[in-house]
Amino acid sequence: MTPVAAPNVFIIDDSALVRQVLADTLRSENINVIGTAPDPIFARQKMEKNWPDVILLDMEMPRMDGMTFLKQLMQERPTPVIICSTLTEKGAQLTIDAMAAGAVSVLTKSSVGVRDGLNELKGQLIRAIREASQARPVRNHIVHSAPTAVPKSQPAQALSYRTTDRVVAIGTSTGGTQALEAVLSALPPDAPGIVAVQHMPEKFTAAFAKRLNSVSRIEVREAQDGDRVYAGLALIAPGGRHMELVRSGAQYRVRIFDGPHVTRHKPSVDVLFRSVAQVAGHNATGIIMTGMGDDGARGLKLMKDKGAATVAQDETSCVVFGMPREAIKLGAVDIVTPLKQIPQLIMQRCAPREEPARRPGGL
Template structure:
């Protein structure tokens, strides 16, 4: 099949399965994308890519000679490139994928263990969209994603935690680049930080592993949300992949609802669904934060939050891996403030006092 006359982006596929390489190549070419080559393992790939470096790499994790994670860490140090991880829907696949995201991969695309060819053909448009989004990303290795200390707005680390019913909550929405950004933000929060609700675009079965990973590096508790969970200080709840998360008022408390339903703004879970429910349930007692990600999910919901009296913040362009979601929120005047990633922890802690965060440096606009 002939390639497009002006191919962009240029894609290279690395997978030890000849079937997967063929199916992925055919699927992307049917969507008008240029697959410049493929290889069975990273060592072969490096030799070929040295002559002509691709714009986007689609990478399997489990391969002979050099595994995908080792290869990813190598290129992120030497030549950062947008990488889409092609992973299996298994516990081990989820762990490897999260390690890859921490190392700088910008997106994940899942493949079934059985019927791989058929499953990838069914998802070819989703894969093509992921590639187009990846080519706009500015990948960052984990060492470059750092939130500044927030000792000027938080109590000491050993302060006692009061698990009180909270009047205030923080809702965060993010997508591409969000796994690194969330770790940078949540890992510096004290144990008594406000209750946090998070939508991170991620496939089903991956969110539980992601929450567990964050919980291991944070002083706050982080876990995948379950229907009926109470929102309280010192707890961050992550929407499960494949389900929407809403918040409702229950007397003096906030609780979450986990519901099924169609995708909203092309996503499930959707940031818009969470933000709209927060606007209705919490109004001015909430803070909404939209962070790095492709597309516009969350922008309209953040506008609804702002209109309800909530404090709303968008991450700035310089610190984003992809500026799509924050850009749309800013364009719609949904964000009352624009802050770099390093100041997002201050925004969260300021929510507990009901006042906008004091910027430690001039915010981007």
């Protein structure tokens, strides 16, 4: 078996300490740091001589901010970018906008910038770089470059009295912020209730859900323990917590809880899918989209075994095909489809069944 070559990484951050700590850490793990720079202008000059496989990018820098650089990069030469962000509300919102613009992952800068904290983050950092090196960002991505107010033609409150017996569970990881936005923003206001896991650090999912809500006709929000699932609403699992679907009488609700990582993640797609299989069975649709690793594959297989319809995003439209590929290999998938077809499949699967037409004058 041919060994996988170590990715070439370029670090852009205005802090000399952060650059040094990151570079030393990566080199100790046999990852090639081919250069560092205090801002994107210096970085671009250096990178032209030796283009990296992955870029670690700070957001707030002198001369040119990270967002401006990222947008230019994705237009001119799409390259996997990992954002190094703060945990502040402003930092979280800026990071979500950056991921919508094409960044593939985010690391919390509060840990990255401290030597002691970096030891705890090392495994996550190395894994994120290896995942990003396999990503395929594209020009002119299909999602919105910035959030815009979308009128909700039917307010979510008007739908809240309805209890849907259909539920859609979605799992995604690397590249999933763009993919999930593409799906949710294309759904009509009466779309079935949706529960979704996007691998994302704690503190960022609230900003992510807020962005999705701003570009969708359905209501989208970060899930809280006990939230009902109903038509016209999508609940996003909070970072750092697992989410399960539970039944409460005739209603679906979500349970949000702490616990160990499952398939290296919290929230875990497998945790969500397994609960949906047990609670909703054939009334559910499971969708696995772009992402690295195998989280969700076994849970989706259980959903299929319980009678749910199961869908995987196809390789061409994935940023990383890892999660869908593993689910397909396991025999967990009914349909493999391009990203742009997923909203239509959701509505077809969850459309109300029509009663047979009566004959004129008869019963």
